[in-house]
Amino acid sequence: MFIAHVNRKGLSLHQKIPFPLDVMGSRLEYLIMKLLGKLTDAEWLYRNDITKNAVNWLANRVVIPLIHGEVVTPEEIERIVRRLEEEGHTIALGLCECRHGEKRMEEGLEEGRDPNYTCVMIGDWGKGHLYNYPHDYRPISADELLEITRFWFDRGRVINAWGCSTLHGFFISYCHCLPQYCVPLRHQLLRGNVVFYPGYNYALIDEELCQGPEDCEFNCSLHCHFGAIAAHQGKAKVDISRCHGCGQCFLHCPTGAARGVRKENYELIYCAKDVVYPEG
Numbered sequence: 171m172f173i174a175h176v177n178r179k180g181l182s183l184h185q186k187i188p189f190p191l192d193v194m195g196s197r198l199e200y201l202i203m204k205l206l207g208k209l210t211d212a213e214w215l216y217r218n219d220i221t222k223n224a225v226n227w228l229a230n231r232v233v234i235p236l237i238h239g240e241v242v243t244p245e246e247i248e249r250i251v252r253r254l255e256e257e258g259h260t261i262a263l264g265l266c267e268c269r270h271g272e273k274r275m276e277e278g279l280e281e282g283r284d285p286n287y288t289c290v291m292i293g294d295w296g297k298g299h300l301y302n303y304p305h306d307y308r309p310i311s312a313d314e315l316l317e318i319t320r321f322w323f324d325r326g327r328v329i330n331a332w333g334c335s336t337l338h339g340f341f342i343s344y345c346h347c348l349p350q351y352c353v354p355l356r357h358q359l360l361r362g363n364v365v366f367y368p369g370y371n372y373a374l375i376d377e378e379l380c381q382g383p384e385d386c387e388f389n390c391s392l393h394c395h396f397g398a399i400a401a402h403q404g405k406a407k408v409d410i411s412r413c414h415g416c417g418q419c420f421l422h423c424p425t426g427a428a429r430g431v432r433k434e435n436y437e438l439i440y441c442a443k444d445v446v447y448p449e450g
């Protein structure tokens with residue numbers, strides 16, 4: 171199932187797991203998302219302390235150590251995708267496995283683009299998806315993919331890299347997620363288990379420049395999926411403890427009041443800092 175090992179000195183990905191396991195895992199991924207979606211939504215499980223603790227134990231001790239997401243901005247993922255292409259790794263775009271598993275497809279097209287085709291599979295994990303689902307996945311160039319990423323980011327989606335933190339940082343995919351469809355994001359927001367690790371930045375808002383959510387044409391408080399922005403005395407205010415650095419506010423704020431601030435001495439696992447910020 172695990173494909174790409176992130177070398178701390180760069181993004182040299184190398185195969186560690188036999189390819190047949192990639193094929194099998196990618197074939198079954200949608201069923202895993204379906205199961206996790208059912209465990210997330212089953213209210214009865216969370217009413218009883220024993221079953222609630224059992225699900226939370228499963229989430230925190232088994233599932234999240236095996237796979238978790240790291241929130242990134244469009245610029246950060248651009249650096250990663252360019253490096254992946256330079257190094258010759260497979261990059262495949264295809265059907266969102268959460269939507270696939272839960273059979274909850276978005277209707278219609280956005281400017282000719284299908285909103286359900288938002289999963290990006292990397293390395294042998296990508297080859298596995300291309301092998302299993304040749305009608306739903308296709309190889310894609312960095313240029314086309316980055317344009318698509320920006321397109322969905324500008325329509326409110328959170329970009330995050332996925333991998334397996336306990337097996338030396340295997341990087342397998344990145345996604346453009348919305349809480350209405352994304353099982354892991356829904357799980358985090360509903361049940362409080364942290365599946366999305368915050369990215370390299372947090373947002374700060376300059377009160378002087380902020381027009382205030384009520385008068386702002388963008389109103390970042392409506393675009394923060396992590397509930398980190400609220401109106402305070404007529405201005406937008408960020409709760410840094412909730413901010414995941416997704417960039418929805420600071421890359422769309424019409425006045426420049428919201429800005430992203432880099433965290434000091436902070437490292438993500440799949441988005442190695444020397445790839446994402448080669449300038450230091």
Ligand code: SF4
Pocket residue numbers: 266267268269288289344345346347348351352353354
């Ligand atoms: S994590 Fe996001 S894009 Fe990926 S499969 Fe789930 S909803 Fe789709």
Ligand code: SF4
Pocket residue numbers: 375379380381382383386387388389390391406419422423424425426427428
């Ligand atoms: S988008 Fe900018 S101006 Fe608008 S409410 Fe948010 S911080 Fe204020």
Ligand code: SF4
Pocket residue numbers: 372373393394395396397398399408412413414415416417418419420
């Ligand atoms: S405050 Fe801004 S950067 Fe932070 S999570 Fe919310 S939208 Fe993303």
